Amino acid sequence: MSVLEKITSRDAIALEDKYGAHNYHPLPVVLNRGEGVFVWDVEGKKYYDFLSAYSAINQGHCHPKIVGALVNQAQKLTLTSRAFHNDVLGKYEKFACEVFGFDKLLPMNTGAEAVETALKICRKWAYEKKGVDENEAQIIVCENNFHGRTTTIISFSNDPVARENFGPFTDGFIKIEYNNLQALEKVLDADSNIAGFLVEPIQGEAGVYVPSEDYLAKAKALCEKYNVLFIADEVQTGIARTGKMLAVDHENVKPDILILGKALSGGVYPVSAVLANDTIMEVIQPGNHGSTFGGNPIAAAVAMAALNVVQDENLAQNALELGELFRVEMNAFIANSSIVNKVRGKGLLNAILINDTEDSSTAWDICLALKENGLLAKPTHGNIIRFAPPLVMNKEQLLDCVAIITKTLATFEK
Secondary structure: OOOOOOOOHHHHHHHHHHHOOOOOOOOOOOEEEEEEOEEEEOOOOEEEEOOHHHHOOOOOEOOHHHHHHHHHHHOOOOOOOOOOOOOOHHHHHHHHHHHHOOOEEEEEOOHHHHHHHHHHHHHHHHHHHHOOOOOOOEEEEEOOOOOOOOHHHHOOOOOHHHHOOOOOOOOOEEEEOOOOHHHHHHHHHHOOOEEEEEEOOOEOOOOOEOOOOOHHHHHHHHHHHOOOEEEEEOOOOOOOOOOOOOHHHHHOOOOOEEEEOHHHOOOOOOOEEEEEOHHHHOOOOOOOOOOOOOOOHHHHHHHHHHHHHHHHOOHHHHHHHHHHHHHHHHHHHHOOOOOEEEEEEEOOEEEEEEOOOOOOOHHHHHHHHHHHOOEEOEEEOOOEEEEOOOOOOOHHHHHHHHHHHHHHHHOOOO
16 A cells, blocks of 8 residues: 555554554544544544543644644754753743743653653752752652653552553652642651652542642642642643643642643644743753753654744633633533533643543443444543643634533433
8 A cells, every 4th residue: 555545544544453562442433633622533534522632622623823832943943952952942932931930941752751850950959958958859649640651750650550560660659649738747747758649630540530629739838848849740730721720729829840741842843842941941051861852853843833822812811711601501411411421620631520430441332333423532440531632722612512412411311
C-alpha cells in the first residue's frame, strides 16, 4: 500500500493493530482532519470533539494563528538543542512568566516530563534550602492521582493496570486521601522530611473529581506552615479549561511550583513547562536537568501563539459560562434519568457518572452510540464519561451537543 493511497477506517485500525504496540484502547474512529470544535474521519463523517485530546486542544483544532506560528518558525529554525541559544526561547520564557506570575520557566516537552522535572526540583530544594538529609526527602501525593506513566510516577499510582509487572518502584512518596486536609496535616506534622505536596486541582483521569471549595487554599496554607512546596499539576486543568487561566485561580492560590503541558501548545506541538520563583528554581544548575528538544524554537513560538489565543479570545470566560450551562442542562436530564447518576466538573471539564458498575461495558457502549450520533467522548474508570470540548465552542454548538448526549443516553434508560 502506498503511503499516499487513501485508507479506510478498517485498514487504518488493522495497521495499528499489527504494527503498533497495544498500549491504548481507542474508540474505533480514524480521524484525518480537524477544525475548531469538529473532526472528520477518513470516510468524511463529521463529529463534535468532546475530548480535545485530553484538554490539549483547548484552542480548537488547527487554530490558524497557532499553526501559522508553527509554519513560520519551522521555515526558519527548528532545533538548536540547548548547546546554543536561539532567538525565540527567551521571549517565550519572559512571556509565560509574565502570564503566570513566576520568575523562571524550565521548558520540557510532555506532561510526564514536566512532572518528573518538578519532582527533581522539589527534592533538590529540600536538600539545599530546607536542610533535609540526603536521600530522605518525601513528597506527598494523593490517592487516585494521574500524573503520567513514567516509572517514577507509577510508583505512586494506585492504578493496578499502570503498575502491574513494572516494579521495582521508586521510593520517597507518601499517599494520602484526596480532598482530606486532616490527612495532609497529619503527615506534615509527623515528618520533617516532607519536601512537597503534589496535587491535581481537579482529578481529571480519576473521573473529574472537584475538591471542596476551600481545599486548595487551605492545603497551600498548610504547606506554608510546614515549609513544604505546593506543586500544582495543571497539565490538564490549566490554560483556561476550568473557567480560569489556572484551576488554582478559583481559590486565588499561587503554587510554589506550577506544571503545565497539553494546551500550552494548543495541541499543535509537544510543549510542557515547569514554573517557579528564583528561590526555588535556582537550585537547578548546568548538568542537573535537560532535554534536547525542550525549549526548541518551534515549541517557543507555538506556545506564545497558543497563550495569546487564550487571552485574545477570552476562552477562560467562555469555558466558565458554557460549563455552567452544560451542567444545568445535564442536571435537568438527570432529574428523570435512571442511566446517569450525576454530572460534576468545573468550566468545560466535566464528567457524568453512569449508573452501572466500573467493570461494566455500559459507558463504552454509550460512547460508541455517541460516535454514531456525531460526538466523540471516552470513558474513564469504567463507568465515568469525561466531556471536555474545545473552549472555542459557542452556545449554539454546546446545546446541539447536549441534545446529542441526552438523546443517546435516553436510548440506554433502564
